[in-house]
Amino acid sequence: xxxxxYLIFQKEFCSFFRTRLAYFILGIYxxxxxxxxxxxxxxxxxxxxxxxxxxxxxxxxxxxxIPALTMRxxxxxxxxxxxxxxxxxxxxxxxxxIGKFLSAWGICLLLLVGTIPLWFFTSRFLTxxxxxxxxxxxxxxxxxxxxxxxxxxxxxxNKSPIVAYLASVLLLILIIVVNYNFVFDALNFPGSxxxxxxxSLNFFYHQSTVLNGQVGLDNxxxxxxxxxxxxxxxxxxxxxxxx
Amino acid sequence: MQKSTTQKLQKSLxxxxxxxxxxxxxxxxxxxxxxxxxxxRLDLTSDRLNTLSSRTExxxxxxxxxxxxxxxxxxxxxxxxxxxxxxxxxxxxxLNRYRDKSGHLINLEILDPEPYSGIETEARDAGxxxxxxxxxxxxxxxxxxxxxxxxxxxxxxFTPERFSYLExxxxxxxxxxxMPERKIIxxxxxxxxxxxxxxxxxxxxxxxxxxxxxxxxxxxxISTSSAEIPNVDVLMxxxxxxxxxxxxxxxxxxxxxxxxxxLLVDPASxxxxxxxxxxxxxxxxxxxxxxxIGLHYLSAQVIGDREQAAEAYFxxxxxxxxxxxxxxxxxxxxxxxxxxxxxxxxGFDNVFVKSAxxxxxxxxxxxxxxSLLSTSENALATAANLAKFGDxxxxxxxxxxxxxxxxxxxxxxxxxxxxxxxxxxxxxAYAQQILPFxxxxxxxxxxxxxxxxDILDTRNWADGENISxxxxxxxxxxxxxxxxxxxxxxxxxxxxxPGALNISAKxxxxxxxxxxxxxxxxxxxxxKEDYNKISSRLExxxxxxxxxxxxxxxxxxxxTAKTLGEIDALKNEILNEKNELRxxxxxxxSEVTRRxxxxxxxxxxxxxxxxxxxxxxxxxxxxxxSRRQARRIINE
Numbered sequence: 011x012x013x014x015x016y017l018i019f020q021k022e023f024c025s026f027f028r029t030r031l032a033y034f035i036l037g038i039y040x041x042x043x044x045x046x047x048x049x050x051x052x053x054x055x056x057x058x059x060x061x062x063x064x065x066x067x068x069x070x071x072x073x074x075x076i077p078a079l080t081m082r083x084x085x086x087x088x089x090x091x092x093x094x095x096x097x098x099x100x101x102x103x104x105x106x107x108i109g110k111f112l113s114a115w116g117i118c119l120l121l122l123v124g125t126i127p128l129w130f131f132t133s134r135f136l137t138x139x140x141x142x143x144x145x146x147x148x149x150x151x152x153x154x155x156x157x158x159x160x161x162x163x164x165x166x167x168n169k170s171p172i173v174a175y176l177a178s179v180l181l182l183i184l185i186i187v188v189n190y191n192f193v194f195d196a197l198n199f200p201g202s203x204x205x206x207x208x209x210s211l212n213f214f215y216h217q218s219t220v221l222n223g224q225v226g227l228d229n230x231x232x233x234x235x236x237x238x239x240x241x242x243x244x245x246x247x248x249x250x251x252x253x
Numbered sequence: 254m255q256k257s258t259t260q261k262l263q264k265s266l267x268x269x270x271x272x273x274x275x276x277x278x279x280x281x282x283x284x285x286x287x288x289x290x291x292x293x294r295l296d297l298t299s300d301r302l303n304t305l306s307s308r309t310e311x312x313x314x315x316x317x318x319x320x321x322x323x324x325x326x327x328x329x330x331x332x333x334x335x336x337x338x339x340x341x342x343x344x345x346x347x348l349n350r351y352r353d354k355s356g357h358l359i360n361l362e363i364l365d366p367e368p369y370s371g372i373e374t375e376a377r378d379a380g381x382x383x384x385x386x387x388x389x390x391x392x393x394x395x396x397x398x399x400x401x402x403x404x405x406x407x408x409x410x411f412t413p414e415r416f417s418y419l420e421x422x423x424x425x426x427x428x429x430x431x432m433p434e435r436k437i438i439x440x441x442x443x444x445x446x447x448x449x450x451x452x453x454x455x456x457x458x459x460x461x462x463x464x465x466x467x468x469x470x471x472x473x474x475i476s477t478s479s480a481e482i483p484n485v486d487v488l489m490x491x492x493x494x495x496x497x498x499x500x501x502x503x504x505x506x507x508x509x510x511x512x513x514x515x516l517l518v519d520p521a522s523x524x525x526x527x528x529x530x531x532x533x534x535x536x537x538x539x540x541x542x543x544x545x546i547g548l549h550y551l552s553a554q555v556i557g558d559r560e561q562a563a564e565a566y567f568x569x570x571x572x573x574x575x576x577x578x579x580x581x582x583x584x585x586x587x588x589x590x591x592x593x594x595x596x597x598x599x600g601f602d603n604v605f606v607k608s609a610x611x612x613x614x615x616x617x618x619x620x621x622x623x624s625l626l627s628t629s630e631n632a633l634a635t636a637a638n639l640a641k642f643g644d645x646x647x648x649x650x651x652x653x654x655x656x657x658x659x660x661x662x663x664x665x666x667x668x669x670x671x672x673x674x675x676x677x678x679x680x681x682a683y684a685q686q687i688l689p690f691x692x693x694x695x696x697x698x699x700x701x702x703x704x705x706x707d708i709l710d711t712r713n714w715a716d717g718e719n720i721s722x723x724x725x726x727x728x729x730x731x732x733x734x735x736x737x738x739x740x741x742x743x744x745x746x747x748x749x750x751p752g753a754l755n756i757s758a759k760x761x762x763x764x765x766x767x768x769x770x771x772x773x774x775x776x777x778x779x780x781k782e783d784y785n786k787i788s789s790r791l792e793x794x795x796x797x798x799x800x801x802x803x804x805x806x807x808x809x810x811x812x813t814a815k816t817l818g819e820i821d822a823l824k825n826e827i828l829n830e831k832n833e834l835r836x837x838x839x840x841x842x843s844e845v846t847r848r849x850x851x852x853x854x855x856x857x858x859x860x861x862x863x864x865x866x867x868x869x870x871x872x873x874x875x876x877x878x879s880r881r882q883a884r885r886i887i888n889e
Contacts, residue, residue: 027872032868033865033868033869036861036864036865036868037861037862037865040860040861040864040865041857041858041861044856044857044860044861045857047856048852048853048856048857049853049857052335053768053853054767054768054769054772054849054853055335055336055767055769056335056336056339056767057336057339057413057766057767058767058768060298062339120868124861124864124868127860127864128856128860131856132768135768135771135772136766136768136771139298139299140299141297141298141299142297142298142299144297145295145297210283210284210286210287210288210291211280211283211284218342218346219294219346222303222342222343222346223296223297223298223302223303224294224295224296224297224303224346225294225295225297226290226291226293226294226295227286227289227290227293228283228286228287228289228290228291231282231283231286231290232283232286235279235282235283236279239275239276239279242275243272243275246268246271246272250264250268
């Protein structure tokens, strides 16, 4: 299965470059990241030993760009009809799902690596908190993994890449941006229980702790569980289509 | 057909059920992991900024009933003050750590005090200080800690300048809430440190350190004409001159009754001359008392230290220009000469003393003495009067090598004998009204002796935009030395209040400066020579103008046409010099803006293009290699 996964990964990863999508996303991502860091994140005016200005916008930027990476992973296969060919190959559904997911995650890694010059650039002026920055990069990598898995899952439900993109962005907004405290408030849960619930399930809470140099097992479990949950739904959908 | 539809429906139902099950397990796993692991985290900051000290954990463990923390944070801060908004995240994150550790006994509530709202009034009433903002708006970022028993503590303003003291400030607040009652600190001095009626008078001027101590303690001014120390938990005596012998008797008896004393004796107090030039300069008369507690006081001498000397701005001779030189009596005692074993000074980086005296230690019968701050092995000394009245160049010229280390602060603990051969109040009617005369200790005492009063001078330990000798709160103070920490810990130690003892400032190796500040510093450094020249010219002219004005005030006959002309000329020169300084600052600022624009533009446009090019090159080379391999295989 590992070999199958690797083959799928390789095919999909290369196809990102063949279709020039990787260049497009990389270019837009780097431009947006740098623009947000320098112009919106007030790079020169805030304390940036931990690249605060850069990491502050990462989740929002990734939330807009990762669905563009994943939108065509399954939707294109449906659109061109190559899904029939793919599903008749002697490949397991798990290998297909994980291979495609890893290819998108690999591009995310490339995106993040592309921003490392900013780290070196900043360390020319300041004593940077390297461990903290490394931890934040790790957090971004985990977060991008979640987003890729969600994007892959949504793509598996749709035949149109555009619909897949919009639906993924919407779903990510629902997961990341919306604060569900009002639900618990409405249900009249006791105070400490609300805090525990909202804290454990709140994407923003996990994101802010990880990006601020505090990594806990609960954060890692949270991201892995979202990824696994989305990939499992993705697999079920493909298996369902395979009949 | 119907069978296949039923099968499909069944399958869909099973998938839906599984999905629901998975969602439920997702919620269960995450709430369980949150409950189990949210208190345990890896702190990836290189300076352990998110790790709470063991003392803080003790304080949190001492919280047995709910503590409510209302954080007043104006939403406009993120737009108007990004640095503060960033700091707000740090504060809230750290408070979340406290909450997680307390088992959710700490309730956090974030409120937005919008202008003219009820919350704004509530924040103001609780003692929060507004930050300057655009227009008429007022921004708030402070916190009120309270419990159900009605105790409360206010942090009037959180400022990024106190970044390294954040844990200390928060722990102090929680400790205050859990503390049963405030201890009493009595303060006596030949200088008016604390206004006798300051607890009620609004315009009273207390030294900054008193205002800061008053946040945790009840401060009671004690008259130096007293013959008996009232019931206080700690007595603090600041002696820069002679005090009445009856007061020394009171202190002696206070020690023998097991008192807790912080004694600051200074042979040449610089702050006294700066703030109260009218108070006569006499040497403090505490030699006998100090000797009795195991500290031989280097009487009427000021100590110096080449190794730890700080810089002062002065001319070494009449012909030379004034510039920065090492001035030995200004000692920045560094970590190597700070007692790291003592809980009173552990973790300190530096303590700044000016024209301090010195002690040599001698353990006595029934008591022990321990040095806390000391000079290097090669201390220097000169006459206190020279340090007081001579100029700095002369002081340096007449400093003698002592060839040994001296203690600048020490702790003495144990039992003592009186320094008085007999009761000085014997046979007086007053003797009946006070406690009986003691010849030896009836309880062990603790005394911290410091041979300097300038250690208290705010300007020697803090930096900040609106630094003041009488600051009411600490939000404008950016500590540069551990002077106040030392005093605060000393008081905590003597009063037996564990408070926030041993929560030292966090050390931060990452830069706390912004890049704009660094650029500005670099640009100003380039223009330093011109700037300093104009500044010293300005200072000189200002001094001349002040002198003429003082002479005019004291003698109106001095106001001749020539003098008035001189005043006008000086005023013009001062104005021109101020304009020149502003021009230099403007040039530096313009240069910084230009550099920032170039960096931002190149990073936003050219770096992404360069990386794209790099990736494309790698992709192209890999593809070319694959094509070559494919061609070779086909040819073969």
